[in-house]
Amino acid sequence: MRILVAITGASGVIYGTRLINALKKTKNEVSVVVSEGAKKVAKSENCILPKGNYNENDVECRFASGSNSADIMIICPCSLKTLGEIANGIGKNLISRAAEVCLKERKKLVLVVRETPYSYITIKNMEAVTLAGGVILPASPGFYHSPKRIEDLIDFIVGKILDQIGIKNNEYKRWRE
Numbered sequence: 001m002r003i004l005v006a007i008t009g010a011s012g013v014i015y016g017t018r019l020i021n022a023l024k025k026t027k028n029e030v031s032v033v034v035s036e037g038a039k040k041v042a043k044s045e046n047c048i049l050p051k052g053n054y055n056e057n058d059v060e061c062r063f064a065s066g067s068n069s070a071d072i073m074i075i076c077p078c079s080l081k082t083l084g085e086i087a088n089g090i091g092k093n094l095i096s097r098a099a100e101v102c103l104k105e106r107k108k109l110v111l112v113v114r115e116t117p118y119s120y121i122t123i124k125n126m127e128a129v130t131l132a133g134g135v136i137l138p139a140s141p142g143f144y145h146s147p148k149r150i151e152d153l154i155d156f157i158v159g160k161i162l163d164q165i166g167i168k169n170n171e172y173k174r175w176r177e
Contacts, residue, residue, distance in 0.1 A: 001028045001029070001071040001072060002028070002029045002031070002070050002071045002072075003023060003028050003029065003030050003031070003070060003071065003072045003073070003074065003165070004031050004032075004033065004063050004070035004072070004073045004074070004098055005019060005020055005023065005030060005031070005032050005033070005073075005074050005075075005076060006032075006033040006034075006035070006056075006073070006074070006075045006076075006078075006082075006094075006095040006098070006099075007032070007033070007034045007035065007038040007049065007050075007075075007076065007077070008035045008037055008038050008075060008077060008078055008079040008081070008082045008095060009035055009036070009037020009038050009040060009041050009079045009081070010037075010041065010077035010078060010079040010080070010113075010114045010115065011041060011045065011077070011114055012045075012077040012114040012139055013038055013041050013042045013045060013047050013049060013077065014045065014047050014154055015076050015077050015112060015114065015139055015154060015157055015158065016038070016049075016076040016077060016112075017047060017048070017049060017050060018154050018155065018158050019074065019076050019158050019161055019162075020032060020050050021050075022158050022162060022169065022171065023162075023167075026167060028167075031053045031054065031063070031070070032050055032051070032052045032053050032054070033052050033053070033054045033055075033056055033094055033095055033098075034049050034050070034051075034052040034056070035056045035079075035082075035093075035095060036056065037079060037081070054094055055094070056093045056094050056095055057093055057094065058094050059091070059093065059094055059097055061094050061098070063094065063098040063101065064091075064094055064097045064098055064101060065101065066101050066104060066105050069098070069101045069102060069105050069107055070098060070101075070102060070107065071107055071108070072102075072107065072108040072109075072110070072165050073098055073099055073102045073107065073108070073109050073110070074109075074110045074111075074112065074161060074165070075095065075099065075109075075110070075111050075112065076110075076112035076161065077112050077113070077114035077139060078111040078112055078113050078114070080113070080115055080122055080125075082095060082096060082099075082111075083111060083113060083122065083125050083126065083129065084121075084125050086099045086100060086103075086109075086111070086125075086129055086134070087124075087125035087126075087128040087129050087132075088125075088128070099111075099134075102134075103129075103132045103133055103134060106133060108135070108164075108165055109129075109133070109134040109135065110134070110135045110137055110161060110164055110165065111126075111129060111134060111135070111136055111137065112137050112138070112139050112157065112161060113126065113136055113137075113138050113139070114138070114139040135164055137157075137160060137161060137164060139157050140157075141153040141154075141156040141157055142156055144175055145172050145173035145174075146173075152172070155171040155172050156171070156172040158171050158172075159171030159172040160172075
């Protein structure tokens, strides 16, 4: 599978970083786009971002075309700006355009929204993406696995993302194991 991961300018870029590390352990082709907003957030969160394969403004990238789209796209974390662009069909950059392509081609699109609380506008944008076939996976970790470290909470979300795209994993302890 060809998986495109985008990291945008929402707090929690560590989710995207850990997800990419987990995906690179699989036999899938993993490509990465890091937005300028993500670079700013990573600096303030003291997080080292992976090197991106593509620039967010590279709208001539293969993933911007329905004839060469990703099999799966994950935006982790997904900023509300990016969510709004996708929900309203604004292919402003590679990230929102590739997401739009995934929706139109009926490919898997997972948006890991990291924000709280949600405004009415955010909820409507999440509804629009869901109705278009995307998956909204909020970065809301569970606690039934008795996390001991922050990394356990991060791995819980990474495991849920991998579950959503059909990749077996042991990133977190499952309910009643």
